[in-house]
Amino acid sequence: MTIxxxxxxxxxxxxxxxxxxxxxxxxxxxxxxxxxVAVVSAMGDSTDDLIELARSLTDKPDPRxxxxxxxxxxxxxxxxxxxxxxxxxxxxxxxxxxxxxIRTDGSYSQARITDIxxxxxxxxxxxxxxxxxxxxxxxxxxxxxxxxxxxxxxxxAVALAxxxxxxxxxxxTDVDGVYTADPRVVPQARRLKEICxxxxxxxxxxxxxxxxxxAVELGQIYKxxxxxASSFNDNPGTLIHGGKMEFRNKISGIAHDLDVAKIxxxxxxxxxxxxxxxxxxMARAGISVDTIVQNASVQRITDLTFTVAESxxxxxMEVIKPIAEELGATDIVADPNIGKVSIVGxxxxxxxxxxxxxxxxxxxxxxxxxxIATSEIRITVLIDKGRVTEAVxxxxxxxxxETED
Amino acid sequence: MTIxxxxxxxxxxxxxxxxxxxxxxxxxxxxxxxxxVAVVSAMGDSTDDLIELARSLTDKPDPRxxxxxxxxxxxxxxxxxxxxxxxxxxxxxxxxxxxxxIRTDGSYSQARITDIxxxxxxxxxxxxxxxxxxxxxxxxxxxxxxxxxxxxxxxxAVALAxxxxxxxxxxxTDVDGVYTADPRVVPQARRLKEICxxxxxxxxxxxxxxxxxxAVELGQIYKxxxxxASSFNDNPGTLIHGGKMEFRNKISGIAHDLDVAKIxxxxxxxxxxxxxxxxxxMARAGISVDTIVQNASVQRITDLTFTVAESxxxxxMEVIKPIAEELGATDIVADPNIGKVSIVGxxxxxxxxxxxxxxxxxxxxxxxxxxIATSEIRITVLIDKGRVTEAVxxxxxxxxxETED
Numbered sequence: 076m077t078i079x080x081x082x083x084x085x086x087x088x089x090x091x092x093x094x095x096x097x098x099x100x101x102x103x104x105x106x107x108x109x110x111x112v113a114v115v116s117a118m119g120d121s122t123d124d125l126i127e128l129a130r131s132l133t134d135k136p137d138p139r140x141x142x143x144x145x146x147x148x149x150x151x152x153x154x155x156x157x158x159x160x161x162x163x164x165x166x167x168x169x170x171x172x173x174x175x176x177i178r179t180d181g182s183y184s185q186a187r188i189t190d191i192x193x194x195x196x197x198x199x200x201x202x203x204x205x206x207x208x209x210x211x212x213x214x215x216x217x218x219x220x221x222x223x224x225x226x227x228x229x230x231x232a233v234a235l236a237x238x239x240x241x242x243x244x245x246x247x248t249d250v251d252g253v254y255t256a257d258p259r260v261v262p263q264a265r266r267l268k269e270i271c272x273x274x275x276x277x278x279x280x281x282x283x284x285x286x287x288x289x290a291v292e293l294g295q296i297y298k299x300x301x302x303x304a305s306s307f308n309d310n311p312g313t314l315i316h317g318g319k320m321e322f323r324n325k326i327s328g329i330a331h332d333l334d335v336a337k338i339x340x341x342x343x344x345x346x347x348x349x350x351x352x353x354x355x356x357m358a359r360a361g362i363s364v365d366t367i368v369q370n371a372s373v374q375r376i377t378d379l380t381f382t383v384a385e386s387x388x389x390x391x392m393e394v395i396k397p398i399a400e401e402l403g404a405t406d407i408v409a410d411p412n413i414g415k416v417s418i419v420g421x422x423x424x425x426x427x428x429x430x431x432x433x434x435x436x437x438x439x440x441x442x443x444x445x446x447i448a449t450s451e452i453r454i455t456v457l458i459d460k461g462r463v464t465e466a467v468x469x470x471x472x473x474x475x476x477e478t479e480d
Numbered sequence: 481m482t483i484x485x486x487x488x489x490x491x492x493x494x495x496x497x498x499x500x501x502x503x504x505x506x507x508x509x510x511x512x513x514x515x516x517v518a519v520v521s522a523m524g525d526s527t528d529d530l531i532e533l534a535r536s537l538t539d540k541p542d543p544r545x546x547x548x549x550x551x552x553x554x555x556x557x558x559x560x561x562x563x564x565x566x567x568x569x570x571x572x573x574x575x576x577x578x579x580x581x582i583r584t585d586g587s588y589s590q591a592r593i594t595d596i597x598x599x600x601x602x603x604x605x606x607x608x609x610x611x612x613x614x615x616x617x618x619x620x621x622x623x624x625x626x627x628x629x630x631x632x633x634x635x636x637a638v639a640l641a642x643x644x645x646x647x648x649x650x651x652x653t654d655v656d657g658v659y660t661a662d663p664r665v666v667p668q669a670r671r672l673k674e675i676c677x678x679x680x681x682x683x684x685x686x687x688x689x690x691x692x693x694x695a696v697e698l699g700q701i702y703k704x705x706x707x708x709a710s711s712f713n714d715n716p717g718t719l720i721h722g723g724k725m726e727f728r729n730k731i732s733g734i735a736h737d738l739d740v741a742k743i744x745x746x747x748x749x750x751x752x753x754x755x756x757x758x759x760x761x762m763a764r765a766g767i768s769v770d771t772i773v774q775n776a777s778v779q780r781i782t783d784l785t786f787t788v789a790e791s792x793x794x795x796x797m798e799v800i801k802p803i804a805e806e807l808g809a810t811d812i813v814a815d816p817n818i819g820k821v822s823i824v825g826x827x828x829x830x831x832x833x834x835x836x837x838x839x840x841x842x843x844x845x846x847x848x849x850x851x852i853a854t855s856e857i858r859i860t861v862l863i864d865k866g867r868v869t870e871a872v873x874x875x876x877x878x879x880x881x882e883t884e885d
Contacts, residue, residue: 091536125556131496132560133567140566140574144559147552151530154549155537161545162538169545173578174623195623218579218600 078200078241079104082114082210082232084248087306088152089119097306098159100247101205105165110200112239114210114232115156117148138183142212142222145184146172149209149228157207167205170195172212173220177231179213185224186213188231191238208235226287233290237297244294244301245312246286251305252313253278253285255476256329260467263477267327269314274327277419277453291315326420326429326474331467333460335365336388337413337445338381338395342405345377353379353398360394362387366415366448366455379404380446382457385411413445414463417455418470424451436473442466483605483646484509487519487615487637489653492711493557494524502711503564505652506610510570515605517644519615519637520561522553543588547617547627550589551577554614554633562612572610575600577617577625582636584618584626591618591626593635596643613640631692638695642702649699649706650717651691656710657718658683658690660881661734665872668882672732674719679732682824682858696720731825731834731879736872738865740770741793742818742850743786743800747810750782758784758803765799767792771820771853771860784809785851787862790816818850819868822860823875829856841878847871 081104083097097113105111125144129136136144153169160167176192199206210228213221223230229246236244252266253275270278272295279288285303294301294315304312343349350369357364367381383391388411399407423429433454437444442465446457458466471477486509488502502518510516530549534541541549558574565572581597604611615633618626628635634651641649658680659669675683677700684693690708699706699720709717748754755774762769772786788796793816804812828834838859842849847870851862863871876882 091533094537128496128556128560129563132499132564135567137563137566140559140563143574143576144556144563147555150552151533151549154545155533158534158542158545158549159537161542162540169548171548171625220576 077109078112078236078239079109079243079245080112080114080232080236080239080241081245081247082228083116083156083306084228084246085116085119085122086249087247088115088156093306094152094156094159097156097247098163100306101156101160102163102165105205109242112196112200112206112208112235112241113156114208114228114235115149115152116210116228118152118155121148121151139219142183142186143220145222146209146212146220149211153207153209157205160205160207165205166203167207168199169207169209170199171209172231173214173218175206175208175235177208177213177234179215179221179223181215181217181219181221184222186215186221188213188223188234191234193235193238196235196239226289229287229290230293233293233297233299233301236299237293241299243314244299246301246303247306248303249305249307250285250303251308251310252303253315254328256467256471257331260331260464261329261471264471265477265479266310267313268311269316270327271317271421272315273452274419274421275315277417277450278328278330286315325422326418326476328419328476329467329470329474330417330419331463332415333463334385335382335413335415335457335460336385336391336409336411337457338383338388338391339408339410340379340395340399340402340404340406341408342376343379343399343402345375349379349402352402353395354381356394356398357383357391360390362391362394366446366457368446368448382413382415385413412460413457414460414466415455415457416463416466416470417453418474419453421452423449423454430454432473433470436469437466440465440469442469482514483517483641483644484514484648484650485517485519485637485641485644485646486650486652487633488521488561488711489633489651490521490524490527491654492652493520493561498711499557499561499564502561502652503568505711506561506565507568507570510610514647517601517605517611517613517640517646518561519613519633519640520554520557521615521633523557523560526553526556544624547588547591548625550627551614551617551625554616558612558614562610565610565612570610571608572612573604574612574614575604576614577636578619578623580611580613580640582613582618582639584620584628586620586622586624586626589627590629591620593618593628593639596639598640598643601640601644631694634692634695635698638698638702638704638706641704642698646704648719649704651706651708652711653708654710654712655690655708656713656715657708658720659733661872661876662736665736665869666734666876669876670882670884671715672718673716674721675732676722676826677720678857679824679826680720682822682855683733683735691720730827731823731881733824733881734872734875734879735822735824736868737820738868739790740787740818740820740862740865741790741796741814741816742862743788743793743796744813744815745784745800745804745807745809745811746813747781748784748804748807750780754784754807757807758800759786761799761803762788762796765795767796767799771851771862773851773853787818787820790818817865818862819865819871820860820862821868821871821875822858823879824858826857828854828859835859837878838875841874842871845870845874847874 157169179186562574584591
């Protein structure tokens with residue numbers, strides 16, 4: 076029989092009414108002749124409530140204890156869903172991460188799945204049961220409870236799908252798929268029927284808050300098709316799958332991000348090791364550095380520019396100031412008034428025309444491009460925060476994304 | 481080093497402030513040179529909140545799922561307490577029932593502890609850590625989470641104390657010990673410095689809601705002294721211990737219970753098997769039958785009287801009516817207007833004078849005795865509910881319980 080892994084996010088199980096709706100969807104999936112393993116997140120804001128409880132006692136909760144505390148949120152929602160299914164006459168059982176055999180390393184709050192022992196799940200499926208797995212958590216070889224950090228429940232679901240040989244991992248949240256651009260910015264944005272892993276990764280990393288890159292990557296490695304759909308309606312959603320790199324020769328979508336700030340070190344002597352001496356301390360301080368651009372060196376003097384989340388700017392400046400001085404930079408310029416816009420598509424690598432069209436469109440709209448960075452299937456520009464909406468709309472129209480090819 | 485097991489009830493860990501107070505008490509105990517293992521209940525009303533969540537989804541929650549759900553309450557409070565201790569500079573670690581090695585049978589919601597594997601706790605104690613154990617829960621050999629039912633966390637604590645060879649099990653709640661009578665009824669009631677297991681069992685079973693008989697029994701079997709004290713003050717509390725049956729030849733206290741109703745089957749033919757045919761169906765219906773009295777048979781006809789909790793009366797009558805008819809009883813009389821008063825003390829068995837004094841005191845107060853039942857160390861009477869307060873006060877005075885011997 077076909078195994079389908081489903082994953083329901085926090086909003087999807089946020090109330091008794093929503094849990095009943097999820098149960099109905101699971102039953103429908105089973106009644107189509109599938110074996111169902113559903114992974115759930117914690118209900119609504121319950122994880123935040125637990126963190127608040129911990130913070131009321133200590134400003135620096137012990138990581139091990141915090142993980143055990145956090146893990147209870149998903150256990151609660153999984154049991155509630157399982158008892159609802161039983162109430163509706165379908166045999167079901169909830170499994171904690173430990174019971175589901177999800178083994179992780181011991182990095183509290185950001186554990187990595189090392190392996191899954193699928194024995195218990197297979198036995199329960201064999202008994203005809205629907206399996207509800209508490210997402211976001213696992214257990215170490217030493218019986219310590221861990222949580223998987225950002226994108227954790229998505230990762231649980233994709234990893235289970237891979238280990239169980241599931242046909243598909245269906246991920247239900249309150250958004251009904253991947254769009255050509257954020258529909259709040261571009262009302263004509265179109266839901267994509269499908270997208271390949273690489274494009275999804277670029278979209279996810281560059282501002283489209285659909286799915287954490289970590290889970291997409293896992294799907295890519297194990298070739299698990301991931302359906303992104305809404306638990307609130309029956310729209311068909313978007314299927315993330317392998318595709319072929321040259322299958323579609325066009326732009327899939329436009330990502331944008333407003334939580335960006337730019338830092339530039341002016342006139343740094345261009346010698347080996349500069350990048351490391353800047354970015355290692357940032358990493359140690361836990362600050363994610365995003366786009367990095369180093370201009371061509373003129374007389375062994377260069378400018379180094381990079382972006383961080385705007386919320387991290389003050390801390391980033393604290394870290395960078397003494398380093399810039401040491402390196403002999405003439406100045407540091409911080410600019411919080413920055414936004415990021417990217418076009419993403421597998422066609423980009425084979426068609427230089429896309430880049431030209433992007434720059435032309437922005438120029439015609441009178442939008443100044445502050446910085447350009449590219450990957451094989453993405454072109455990113457930094458522009459004024461205030462012009463981001465306009466830029467996304469103009470690009471969406473220029474690339475005719477509202478119409479299917 | 482001496483191991484001390486402490487147990488903190490739900491009110492004692494009901495808020496951040498209370499958790500800090502508990503942490504301070506644990507630290508003080510450790511700093512007196514002890515190894516501390518503390519068992520905690522779920523915070524305040526959190527267990528009720530979880531039950532309410534379940535009931536919002538199904539009127540009959542699956543027992544296995546309900547147990548997993550319930551178990552999260554104690555996990556939450558144990559992690560919060562452990563991180564508070566770490567915050568205060570003391571190495572501590574929380575353990576779930578499973579991690580603490582508490583093995584149970586598979587009777588969901590009323591599991592019995594079958595054994596405790598103390599390996600992990602001993603290792604952690606050896607590392608100098610304070611151990612916080614989530615009470616009320618255990619795990620089966622098949623890795624299923626169970627809860628221990630009524631008095632569960634007390635039972636976890638006493639069982640751990642037994643297995644670890646602890647010097648004492650200190651049980652902290654919002655009451656500061658065992659009194660000669662309920663202080664709300666008898667303001668002069670005196671806190672007992674000590675009481676023996678047998679007396680405590682009789683007091684607990686006959687209305688004094690101090691500690692569940694199950695945990696007291698376990699303490700008695702494994703000879704673990706249990707200190708009952710308040711987590712809200714530093715009063716010395718009451719020590720429950722072995723004592724000697726003839727050590728003190730007097731009354732320890734007076735228990736009373738207002739949640740009582742009496743059922744009498746009139747003129748039942750006295751033949752073998754009557755009691756079974758009445759009480760087996762009651763047990764199957766989950767109704768606890770308390771005091772049972774069968775009057776002496778006259779011409780093979782007898783009256784059978786027993787008591788149930790008043791709240792169970794309607795259901796008990798439903799169960800008993802067809803049975804009474806079948807047995808040929810001439811009538812069933814239900815009386816919800818009943819209260820129970822008991823005097824408890826090891827002296828009773830050797831001094832018939834106590835019974836006489838009890839009956840004389842009640843008679844002098846004009847209180848009619850509806851039924852008498854006795855054990856070796858207890859005499860119980862059923863009287864009008866409205867006269868219970870008066871009876872307790874009169875007996876407290878007659879036996880001079882306000883003064884220490």
